[in-house]
Amino acid sequence: MIINHDNGKCKSADIVLNYRLFGNEQTINGNEKTPVLFIHGLSYFSYDWLEFGSELCVDRLGCAMDMRGFGDSSESVDDDYSIPSMAEDIKNLLDHLGWEKVILVAHSMGARSASYFTRNNPEYVKGLVLVDWSPENAPAGSKRVATTVANMPDAFVDLKEVMKYFGTDPDSPDGQDKLERFKAYTKPVEAGDRITIKRSGFFKQQFIKQLESGNAPKRGVDLWEVVRAIQVPVLLLRGTRSDLFAAETLPKMLDSNALIQAQEIDAGHYIIGDNPVMSLESMSTFIQSLETK
Structure with missing residues (x-):
């Protein structure tokens, strides 16, 4: 489904961020x-x-950003994909948009930077939605993600090959529905007639090192301390079938900060794709509660 939106650009340090309004x-x-x-x-x-956000934002403005090194945002020349730098990108984008107060909805890796930004800039944030994220990744999901990213070819012959690699049958009805998505997610390789996805190669190299050493990369940030220090209402969504957010981590999140409320949704890690109806209902209720306070 093609959703009407406007593309924009925003400078952040040495990065040019892409966003969709x-x-x-x-x-x-x-x-x-x-x-x-x-x-x-x-x-x-x-x-x-786009599709989910448009349904959530029928009565307000929405913006989806490409993080540095992803989508149509530029890559960091110095391979700076640290949590503080990505959080600073959020601040620079909000200032560019002129949004003095915002509700953040962040999935997985994006939730790290959103949490860090919220901890450091509570005056900007009315509420925070963390989608299937905690400071502790479950081992099974971590291995799955590391293997998928590390083993991804540097280039693909065509769009069908990309879709198959990511588990989508291009000839199925689901594949037809996702065709525009994968077109937007890929770009030509500089040399030759092949294509690749719009994600910095830094992340592939990072996961190759992780698999070789058996050690996850050091974040340089105590994310549990970040979560404990958040001063705004938080909605935490966990997919009941998620392999990245273990069930036993949920009570730890709730104990870490009294401002966190949680809901488990019948879904895997990609909650908004697996169960958009329940995700929309949960987020809409949370946002309504923020507006009435």
């Missing part, structure tokens, strides 16, 4: 309803939020 601006008690910024995970990009 959509939604319908409305007011409540004379004030504009709080806009929503959507932040993707490692195997996704801004396009993946």
Whole structure:
């Protein structure tokens, strides 16, 4: 499905960020309803939020950003994909948009940076939605992600090969539905007639090293301390079939911060794709609660 939206660019340090604007601006008690910024995970990009985000933002503005090194945002010359730098990108984008207050909805890897940004800049954030993320990745999911990214070919013959690699049959009805998505997710390789996905090669090299050493990369940030220090309402969504967010980690998240409320949804790691109806209902209820406070 092609969703009407406007593309924009924003400078952030040495990066040019790409973003997609959509939604319908409305007011409540004379004030504009709080806009929503959507932040993707490692195997996704801004396009993946369009359909869901448009449904969530029928009464407010929405924006989905491509994080540095992803989608149509530029790559870091110095391979700086640290959590603080990605969080600074969020701030620079919000300032570019003129959004003084925002609701953040962030999935997986994107939730790391969103949590860090929220901890450091609570005045910007009315509420935070963490989609299938905690500071502790479950081993099975970590291995799956590392293997998929590390083993991904540097280039593919065509779009069908890309889709098959990521588990989508291009000739199926589901494949036809996702065709535009994969077109937007790929780009020509500089030399030759092959294509690749729009993600910096830095992440592939990082996971190759992880598989060789058996050690996850050091983040340089205590993410549990970050979660404990968040000062705004948080909705935490966990997929009941997620292999990255273990069930036993959920109580630890709830114990870490009294501002966190949680809901488990019948889904895997990609909650909004697996169960968009329940995801939409949960987020809409949370956002409504923020607007009435």
